[in-house]
Amino acid sequence: MNAPALAGGASSPVRTGWAVGGAPYVAVRGAGAYSYDAAGERTIDYVMAYGPLLFGHGHPAFSTGLDALAARGAVTGSTHPDEELLAERIRGHLPSMERLRFSTTGSEAVQSAVRVARAFTGRDAILKFAGNYHGHFDLALQDAGASAHTDAPQRSGIPRAVTHDLAVARYNDLDDVDAQLARCGDRLAAILVEPVVGNMGLVVPDAGFLEGLQARARARGALLIFDEVITWLRLGLGGAQGRNGIVPDLTTIGKILGGGFPIAAFGGRADVMAVLAPEGPCFTGGTHAGNPFGAAVGLRVLDWLEQHPDAYAAMDRRAKRLAAGIRAVVDGCGCDFAVVQLESIVDFKFRRGGPNRNYDDARAADRTAYAAYYHAMRERGILLPPSQNEVMFLCTEHSDADIDDTITAIGGSFGVLQSRGLLEVAHAAALT
DSSP: OOOOSSGGGSSSGGGGTTTTOSSOOOOSEEEBTEEEOTTOOEEEEOOGGGTTOTTOBTOHHHHSSHHHHHHTOSOOSSOOHHHHHHHHHHHHHOTTOSEEEEESSHHHHHHHHHHHHHHHHTOOEEEEETTOOOOSSGGGGBTOSTTOOBSOGGGGTOOHHHHHTEEEEOTTOHHHHHHHHHHHGGGEEEEEEOSSBOSSSOBOOOTTHHHHHHHHHHHTTOEEEEEOTTTTBTTBTTHHHHHHTOOOSEEEEOGGGGBTBOOEEEEEOHHHHTTBTTTSSBOOOOTTTTOHHHHHHHHHHHHHHHHOTTHHHHHHHHHHHHHHHHHHHHHHTTOOEEEEEETTEEEEEEEESSOOOSHHHHHTSOHHHHHHHHHHHHHTTEEOOSSTTSOEEOOTTOOHHHHHHHHHHHHHHHHHHHHTTHHHHHHHHTTO
16 A cells, blocks of 8 residues: 655644544535535534634635636736735734735744844844744744644754754743843844744733733844734734734734635834845745735735624624533533633633643643543534644634534533543642
């Protein structure tokens, strides 16, 4: 039998389900809040492509009339009106992005923002946070969240020079930030952070944490970069920066903007972005950056959200119902697992105590219990992320009935774990 042509069996490792074991889920199609496998079995999907499907699968606003968009040309090799208009529309919602430039993926956007910060400051060192995920370029992978934690960078193809110019701090811990900044000295170019984290579970910043990062960056003549690839549009048109009242120097966005199609962007202060060619010496670019198809869909996304301001309240209401249902099941089993919810994101971990505050908390959660829970939920028609670092995402198409069915499935799945003694083990292990 021939080996699979896909390296490792997937184009992104998390899809193999290696963290939970068993046969990976293979989606044949999606519709609204549901995914379907080859047998036609429907599951209620809370992966939502790890966040970008704010409108679910195949929403008519973003899946009709696409032939006409494609007929204009998939890529032109020149700037086009929709690209310029989309940039203006984004700036209207994120005023911190005084100037912006498009890319194709979030990884490219963050990599470009880091390069701009280095060019602007003339320095090399970057401070990031354990458990934050910023894409798959070299600098981003050390102690990354999601499914990308890299324990041995040199064996992972990451040069020593990259780790030399990188400091990794504990999230929500300004004392640790100060310790890492002392290592950087006067080489600090930027502090890179997820202002709300969705890649080590759902982690919200402690009061004063983001303000502390901004103050420390300013005091050192460095820049503050917000990675809002997950949070912009998922947390509203103002993103996490609007919610927290912080104006970063640079911002990266992506995922949701394309309604599922690839598009991303980075931008910030006009004087910082002026280092980019042709005005300055710093180069970023790409043939598909800001392509007409992606930009046109991005305009549709903003149109829809601006025309349906009640959509966020509806998702928040259903997410609150889901979180309350999970809490009831957890409490009924005598477990002290924290359930957290923010807008359309819901999360809990098999770890006793309060909500995750950092990556150490996330790594303390019981993996065996989550793996069993994942498969028990799949058997009951619920699709969860095959990694406990991820979270549950709701979309505009999840219904009250979906939430009810999900809570029922969670109750049944917890019953399975309890009968196998896994809840007791997870609860006890979290105490050590």
